[in-house]
Every structure is written in C-alpha cells, then in structure tokens.
Amino acid sequence: MRGGKQHNAVDIGAMTAGKAGDPVWSMEAGIVTAQTGNVNGGGLGVYVDHGNGIVSRYLHLSKISVAPGTMVTKGQIIGEMGGSNYDKNTGILNMAGYAVHLDFQIRINDQPTDPMKFFKKNDDPGLSSGGSPIMMNDKRQKVLAEAKKWLGQGKVRYVLGDRNPPGGTSDCSGFTQYVFRTSIGVQLGDWTGAQVGQGKQVPDINHAQPGDLIFYENPGHVAIYMGNQKMIHIGDNKGVQITGLNYTARGQHMTQIRNVID
Secondary structure, three states, X not given: OEOOEOOOOEEEEOOOOOEOOOEEEOOOOEEEEEEEEEOOOOEEEEEEEEEOOEEEEEEEEEEEXXXXXXXXXXXXXXXXXXXXXXXXXXXXXXXOOOOOEEEEEEEEOOEEEOHHHHOOOOOOOOOOOOOOOOOXXXXXXXXXXXXXXXXXXXXXXXXOOOEEHHXXXXXXXXXXXXXXXXXXXXXXXXXXXXXXXXXXEOOOHHHOOOOOEEEEOOOOEEEEEEEOOEEEEXXXXXXXXXXXXXXXXXXXXXXXXXXXXX
C-alpha cells in the first residue's frame, strides 16, 4: 500500500535521496512498446512487451535509452534510475519526495501481478517457481520486431502476388515470407499453399506462441500470431496491421496454426 492505495510495483533503489543515473536493465528480451511520463512528475517510463500478454514497466527513470519499436535483449540497459521527484535541472531528487529508485511493474493481459515471481536464483528464462509464463525466445522476438517495422497504412500496399515490402507492395504470404527470411533465415515458400505445409501443426490457439503462422480459408490468408489473441498481417488497403483473430472480412475462418520456428 502507498498513500492508502494498492501499490502494484516493487521499488528498487537507494534508501536515501541522491544523484540519479544508476543503470536500469530489461528483465527479459522483448519489444519496447511505449515511453511515458516526464522527469518532473513521476519520472520517465519504459514499457517492454515480452509476448503472451506479459509487459514489464520501468518507471521513475531520469533517462531513457531505447525507443518504441526497438527489440531489447535480457540485461540490456534501457535507461537510468531517477525517482518520483527528480529535478532534471540539478540531477538531484527533492528530499521531500521518495529517494532514487526504480518503480518496477509486471502486467499480464493488462492486470498487475507480483513482479517477484518472475525472478529465480538461476538464469533459466523459463517458468519460475511461481509458474510464470514462458517468455519468447530470441527467434520469435526477431520475427515480431521485423513484422512491426512495416506497420501503418501507406507503408506497404496490398497487391495480390507481390512479395516486396521494402518496395512498398506485398500480399499476405509475401509479407510472411519476407519477414521470416529477413529476420531468422527461414524459407517459407512463395504462397499460402506452400507455407501451410511448413513446420509442425499447433493443436489450437491456446497452444500457439508468438511467431506462429495462422492460416485462414476461402480464398486463403496467412498471418503472424503475436500472443494475447492478436495477429499482424496484410490483407487489404489498410496495409500491415495488428488485429484480433476473428478475420471474417472476406468470409475467412481460421483453419490451421503452424510452428515454423522450433
């Protein structure tokens, strides 16, 4: 509790006010999704998306070292420690406020959870003793990071049969083909019918991992699963976009999920 309210974070840092600037590291690999705040009112903040609905938040920073859309690795410096009453002009905290510290939060599907259960005595990035969800491996991170580079209407135009996002045109399978080849060197094939035969089948969406391919019927569509019931794909004049899984704009329904990464 803090100020009579639930404080859904762990405060990490010095016990007395002083100079800000201690490095802050990312707890796991992920994609920076947001910067927030300001140094004169709560400090700067960074959000990192680790997939499977897991987002870590690093608040009360005095400096941010990464930009939204950047893929970070476990242990990478993402900023510098500050505080809730950090004075950017002097570099010193106001003694009337809290001391230098990091406000560290974990959210799963946007719900706060105990951050400490994500840490273990060893360096195993898998399940913790508290049963925390597994983070994405590096290959899956790279696939999503590459796919997100092409987000936005007008950046890539949908053209059936094209497969050249850097040239500004692609269809759905051309986009997935380019993303996987460029990010992790996986060759998927030139069209949806070829790609659906790659890798191994995933039983259902509950077993899908970020980076898996999702296939739809009539006349055929492929997308990249992002976790948390979202996918990234191109299928119309909106360009590369992130949507839910219910892709029924053209009467298409999900038919198969394929793991082509591991």
